[in-house]
Structures are given as structure tokens and as C-alpha cells.
Amino acid sequence: MKWTKILLCAALAWLPFSVGAATFEVGLVTLTLYMTSILLLIPMALYRKLIGKYPFGLRLIDYGIILLCSSYLTSTLFASNPLGAGYLAVHAIFVPVASYYVIKALVETEKEYRHTITALTIGFSLFSLVALAAFIESGMTMRVRVLSRDAIAVSTMSMVALVVLFISTTAPRLIRRLGILASMGGLVASMARSYLVLLVFAPGIWRIVRAGRGFLLIVIFLGASLGGTLFLSSNLELMKAKGWKPGQENGIERLTNIEYWKEGLHGRLLTFRESLRHFEAAPIFGTGLRPPDELGSTVHNFHLEWLEYGGVAGYLLCAGILLLHFMSSQTIAVTDPWCAGNLTMMFLLFANGLTNGMMHGLMPYLFFILLGLNEARLNISKQGSTVPPQGVIENRSTHEPRILGF
Numbered sequence: 486m487k488w489t490k491i492l493l494c495a496a497l498a499w500l501p502f503s504v505g506a507a508t509f510e511v512g513l514v515t516l517t518l519y520m521t522s523i524l525l526l527i528p529m530a531l532y533r534k535l536i537g538k539y540p541f542g543l544r545l546i547d548y549g550i551i552l553l554c555s556s557y558l559t560s561t562l563f564a565s566n567p568l569g570a571g572y573l574a575v576h577a578i579f580v581p582v583a584s585y586y587v588i589k590a591l592v593e594t595e596k597e598y599r600h601t602i603t604a605l606t607i608g609f610s611l612f613s614l615v616a617l618a619a620f621i622e623s624g625m626t627m628r629v630r631v632l633s634r635d636a637i638a639v640s641t642m643s644m645v646a647l648v649v650l651f652i653s654t655t656a657p658r659l660i661r662r663l664g665i666l667a668s669m670g671g672l673v674a675s676m677a678r679s680y681l682v683l684l685v686f687a688p689g690i691w692r693i694v695r696a697g698r699g700f701l702l703i704v705i706f707l708g709a710s711l712g713g714t715l716f717l718s719s720n721l722e723l724m725k726a727k728g729w730k731p732g733q734e735n736g737i738e739r740l741t742n743i744e745y746w747k748e749g750l751h752g753r754l755l756t757f758r759e760s761l762r763h764f765e766a767a768p769i770f771g772t773g774l775r776p777p778d779e780l781g782s783t784v785h786n787f788h789l790e791w792l793e794y795g796g797v798a799g800y801l802l803c804a805g806i807l808l809l810h811f812m813s814s815q816t817i818a819v820t821d822p823w824c825a826g827n828l829t830m831m832f833l834l835f836a837n838g839l840t841n842g843m844m845h846g847l848m849p850y851l852f853f854i855l856l857g858l859n860e861a862r863l864n865i866s867k868q869g870s871t872v873p874p875q876g877v878i879e880n881r882s883t884h885e886p887r888i889l890g891f
Contacts, residue, residue, distance in 0.1 A: 489529045493591055494604035496522035500850065501612035501642055505632025514575075523583050530590035539593045542864040546809045553802050554582055556795065560773025569776040577774060577844045581853035588857030589864070598823065598861060599655065605854070606649045609642040610664040613671025616643075620674030628676040638847040640677030641837065643668040645830050645851065648687070652826045678749070679837045690832055694825045699815035700808070703832065707804060710839055714788050717750075718757040753785045753840050760784040764792045771796035774844075787835060787843035794844065807835070814859055817866050824866075827859040 496519050503519035510516075534541050557578045564570035592598050612631070616639045619629045628636040646668040650661055672680060693702050763772050771794045784790055791800040811828060818825040834852055835843065843852060 489526060489533070489591060490597060490600065492522055493526060493587065494600055496526070497601060497605040497854070498608035498611075500605070500854075501608050501634065501638075502632055504634060520580055523580060523587055526587045526591065527583060530587045534590050537593070539864065539868070541590060542860070542867070544809075544813065544860075546806055546813070546860070549802060549806045549809065550582055550585065553799075553806065554578060556770075556799060556802070557774060560771070560794075564773050564775060566776060570774045573774040573776070573845075577849045581849040584850060585853040585857040585860075588854060589860045592858065592861035593864070594868075595865060598858070598865060602649060602823070602858065603655075606646050606664070609646040610650075610667050613639065613643045613646060613674075614667040616674045617667060617670030620670070629674050635846065636675040636677060637837075637841050639671050640675035640680045641834065641847055641851060643671035643675065644680050644684070644833060644837075645855075647672070647684075648826055648830050648833070652822055677837075679840055680833070683833050683836055687829065687833065691825065691829050694815070694818050694828045694832075695822075697815050697819045699818055699825075699828050699832075700812045703808060703811045706832070706835070707807075710836075711788050714757065714786055714839065717754055718761055721751060721754045721758070750840065756784045757786055757789055760786070760789040760793045764789070764796070767796055769796045769798060771799050783842050783845045785840055785842045787838035790842055790844045807831075810856060810859065814863060817863060821862060821866060824859055824862045827855050827862065831855050831859075 499522075500519050503517040508515055508517050557574050561567060561570045561574045588601065592601050612634070616629050616631045619631050623629060629639065630636060631639060646664060650656075650664050650668065656664070672684070690702070693699070766772070771792065774794050784793060788800075791803045795803065810831075814824055814828055818828055831852065834848065834855070838848065841848075843849065
């Protein structure tokens with residue numbers, strides 16, 4: 486069974502590069518090496534659960550995820566454009582969910598967990614380094630797009646790698662420092678305003694999660710951010726910028742000039758209004774996944790994605806999955822730094838998703854990967870085998886692991 490672990494680690498390390506390299510066509514479907522690896526691992530995961538000594542740990546959240554898949558499968562089959570909806574469903578729901586179940590099934594011990602999270606971090610750090618090199622080569626004046634990954638994907642991978650590297654010092658000091666520098670470089674190269682702001686708040690989020698208040702944190706966040714989303718959608722004029730120049734929104738001005746921050750949000754709010762109109766047309770079960778309209782590639786807000794595509798029923802299902810996981814994990818996070826780190830990373834993903842969405846590109850993949858890793862942590866904790874990461878950074882007065890140096 487060793488090769489299954491190797492294949493899983495290789496797939497996660499390759500994930501950042503999978504869109505822009507080594508893709509191939511099978512009929513109407515474009516496969517990546519990551520997708521192929523996950524498909525190969527599904528029967529092995531089932532076999533391991535059938536004959537292995539560790540149970541899968543089926544919980545309420547798993548039934549919720551199965552129901553989510555069933556609802557989007559139904560909406561895809563009856564969509565006006567089944568091919569377009571099917572493509573979106575494969576990448577927004579089905580392959581990410583398959584990743585979740587494969588990881589939860591195959592990661593059964595502390596050693597396997599460390600190998601898996603290390604492989605993911607290595608891949609993200611290397612990709613951040615490639616992004617930094619491309620940024621330097623471009624003259625450091627424009628945000629980068631690398632191997633078909635947009636700047637938000639680059640910044641997301643950089644942030645996740647940073648959190649993992651700051652939590653644990655298992656790697657040799659030089660390698661760890663190089664990884665941190667590469668990830669910081671990727672964050673700068675992407676010019677991602679939301680993550681640069683969130684970086685400041687990450688230590689506070691970590692401390693709240695470590696204090697066993699993760700569920701309260703996510704409840705307040707979901708409620709406040711939904712209210713803020715609806716308020717701003719009705720008050721576009723508050724974010725109308727003055728004195729900005731079209732064509733420079735991807736340059737250094739996007740970081741240094743507040744008017745470009747406002748115009749960026751104003752552009753998002755235009756898609757918000759369009760999304761709300763689609764929701765009003767199908768408020769109970771939503772429109773289902775569908776190709777985007779003329780306003781842009783996607784609505785850039787996870788609340789509105791859930792409402793538009795799934796209606797009130799889909800929104801409650803998605804929010805319920807997130808809430809269930811935080812509720813079941815918050816106690817473990819007090820004593821398990823890896824669990825706390827995963828919850829922190831998920832919170833950062835959704836905070837960024839307020840202006841960039843969660844149902845397109847890398848986001849659904851990464852969310853379900855982190856969800857699978859943390860569900861695996863819960864299973865490992867029941868075995869009594871979780872131990873703090875080796876070399877973890879500690880606060881000398883409390884002996885608690887720190888994040889981002891705090």
C-alpha cells in the first residue's frame with residue numbers, strides 16, 4: 486500500500502502545476518495529472534477502508550457532502566447547457582469532494598498526515614517561487630499569472646504555505662526559511678490585497694481558534710459578512726472610485742492608491758447585483774451551476790455563489806457543512822496545533838472568498854483538501870495518536886504553538 490501514499494503526496498505536490506502542464510484529452514473531458522491520480526486512488530481508498538483496521542469515521546458532515554453532490558448532480562443533468570454546467574460541477578464539486586474522501590480515507594496516522602501536509606506545502610512553496618521569478622522577470626510592475634493560475638490562486642497557495650511553515654519547524658531551518666521567503670514572494674507577486682490584509686489578522690484568528698472559540702468565530706463571520714454583502718450590494722455608490730485610470734488596476738497602483746481598492750470592490754459589487762437577480766428568479770433551489778454571463782467569470786462572493794447556484798436550500802447546506810466541521814473540530818484545536826492550523830487556513834480562504842468567491846479555480850479544491858486533512862485529524866485524535874508538530878514554535882511563557890511569530 487506504500488505506493489498509494491506516494492501517489493497521494495505526488496498528486497498534492499503537483500496540484501499547483503496541474504492546470505498549465507501535462508493535461509490531456511479523453512473525449513470531451515480534459516484530464517490533469519491531479520484528477521487522474523485522485524480517480525486512481527478512489528478504489529484504493531475503498532479497499533483500504535474495507536480491510537484496514539481504522540474506520541472511515543462517517544459523520545453528519547459526510548452525509549451533508551453527499552447530499553450537496555446529489556443536488557448539484559441533479560441540477561447539472563437538467564441544466565439548459567449540460568456540458569457547460571457539467572464542466573463547472575466537475576471542478577467545483579465532484580473532483581474536490583473526491584479529494585476530500587480520498588484524503589480522509591488514506592491519511593490514518595500521524596506520520597501519514599505529516600507526509601501529506603508536507604507534500605502540499607512543498608508544491609505550494611515551489612509554485613510561489615515560480616510566481617516570484619515571473620514577477621521579477623516582468624519588471625515587478627504587474628501582478629502575475631503563472632501556468633494558467635491567476636493571481637488569486639497564487640496568493641492562496643502562498644498564504645497556505647506560510648501558515649504551515651510558521652506552525653511547524655520540522656524541516657531544516659534553511660529550507661524552512663527559503664520556503665517562507667518564496668511564499669512571501671508569491672504573495673507580493675500576486676498583489677492580492679485581501680490576503681495582505683488578512684496576513685495582519687492571522688495571528689489573532691489563530692489565537693481565537695486555539696482558545697476553543699472556532700465555532701463562535703465562524704458563526705459571527707458568516708452572519709456579519711452576509712449582512713455586509715447584502716448592504717454593499719444595495720449601496721454601490723459608497724465604493725465608486727474617483728481619479729483612477731482603466732488598465733492600471735493590475736499594476737502597483739492597486740496596492741498604493743485607495744481609489745483602486747474602491748474601484749476593485751465596486752466592480753465586484755456589479756457582479757453581486759447580477760447574482761442577486763438570478764437568485765430572485767430561483768430562490769429555493771437556485772439556478773444550478775452554469776456558465777457565467779457577460780459581467781465576468783464568476784460572482785466574486787461565496788455567499789452569493791451559494792445563493793445563486795443552490796438557492797436558500799443550497800446555502801443552508803453549504804453553510805451547515807462549514808459550521809458542522811468547525812463545531813466538531815474546535816475542542817480538538819485547543820490541543821492539536823495542526824487542527825487549529827487547518828481551521829485558520831479555512832477561515833482565511835472564506836474571508837478572501839468574500840471578494841473572490843469559493844466555487845471556481847483552486848478554491849473548491851483547496852477547501853475540500855483542507856477539510857479532508859482536518860477530518861483525518863479528528864480520526865487520528867480518536868486513536869490517541871496526535872502529537873504536536875516536531876520543532877513547533879512555542880510561546881515560552883505558555884508553551885503554546887505560535888503562528889506568524891506571535
